[in-house]
Amino acid sequence: DIQMTQSPSSLSASVGDRVNITCRASQSISNYLNWYQQKPGKAPELLIYTTSSLQFGDPSRFSGSGSGTDFTLTINSLQPEDFATYYCQQSFSTPRTFGQGTKVEIK
Amino acid sequence: QVQLQQSGPGLVKPSETLSLTCTVSGGSISGYYWSWIRQPPGKGLEWIGYIYNSGSANYNPSLRSRLTMSVDASKMQFSLRLTSVTAADTAVYYCARDEVMTPLHHAFDMWGQGTMVTVSS
Numbered sequence: 001d002i003q004m005t006q007s008p009s010s011l012s013a014s015v016g017d018r019v020n021i022t023c024r025a026s027q028s029i030s031n032y033l034n035w036y037q038q039k040p041g042k043a044p045e046l047l048i049y050t051t052s053s054l055q056f057g058d059p060s061r062f063s064g065s066g067s068g069t070d071f072t073l074t075i076n077s078l079q080p081e082d083f084a085t086y087y088c089q090q091s092f093s094t095p096r097t098f099g100q101g102t103k104v105e106i107k
Numbered sequence: 108q109v110q111l112q113q114s115g116p117g118l119v120k121p122s123e124t125l126s127l128t129c130t131v132s133g134g135s136i137s138g139y140y141w142s143w144i145r146q147p148p149g150k151g152l153e154w155i156g157y158i159y160n161s162g163s164a165n166y167n168p169s170l171r172s173r174l175t176m177s178v179d180a181s182k183m184q185f186s187l188r189l190t191s192v193t194a195a196d197t198a199v200y201y202c203a204r205d206e207v208m209t210p211l212h213h214a215f216d217m218w219g220q221g222t223m224v225t226v227s228s
Contacts, residue, residue: 031212042221043219043221050212089215
C-alpha cells in the first residue's frame with residue numbers, strides 16, 4: 001500500500017493568513033493526488049483533483065502543487081469557513097489511501 | 108444534481124453482518140465507479156473498496172475476506188456487506204462516487220451523508 005503522510009497534523013492560523021499543508025507519498029504517484037475538506041459532522045468534500053485542478057465551485061484561494069512524492073495544498077487569505085480538516089488522497093493505485101489529516105484551527 | 112442517500116442499521120452485534128445501501132438520485136448509476144469509505148470516531152479515512160456498475164469490484168486487501176459489494180442498477184442502488192464485525196469496525200461509513208475526473212485520474216466527487224455504525228452487543 002502507498003502510505004500518505006501529511007504535515008503538520010494541526011495548525012493554528014488567523015483569518016487572512018496564508019496556509020500550506022504538505023502531503024508526502026511513500027512512492028512516486030505522479031500527479032494522482034486529490035485534496036478534500038471535511039467539517040465536523042459532515043462528509044468530506046472534494047477540493048482539488050489531479051494535484052492542481054480546482055473542483056467546480058470551490059474558491060480560487062485554494063491551490064495545489066507538486067509531483068512525484070511531495071505535494072502542497074495552499075490556502076491564500078484564510079477565511080472563517082476554511083477552518084476544517086484537510087485530507088490528501090492518492091488515486092495512483094489501489095487500495096486508495098488517505099493522509100491522516102491536517103486540522104486547521106482558529107488562532 | 109446527483110445525490111447519494113445512505114440507509115442501513117446504526118447498530119450491529121459483534122460477529123454479525125453489517126449491511127448498508129446507497130441510493131443514487133439525480134443522475135445515472137451506469138458508467139461510474141462507486142466506493143465505500145469509513146472513518147472511525149476521531150480518526151482518518153479508510154477506503155473500503157469500489158464496485159463498477161457492471162458488477163466488477165476492487166476491495167481493500169485488509170477487508171477483502173469479509174467484504175461483498177453489489178450493485179442493482181434497476182433500483183439505482185449499490186450495497187456493502189461486511190461479515191464477522193468487531194468493535195474495530197465501528198465507524199462512520201460513507202458511500203461516494205469514484206469519478207474519473209481526467210483520463211485515468213479518479214476522485215471521490217460526490218458523497219453520501221454518512222452512517223454511524225456501532226458494533227456492540
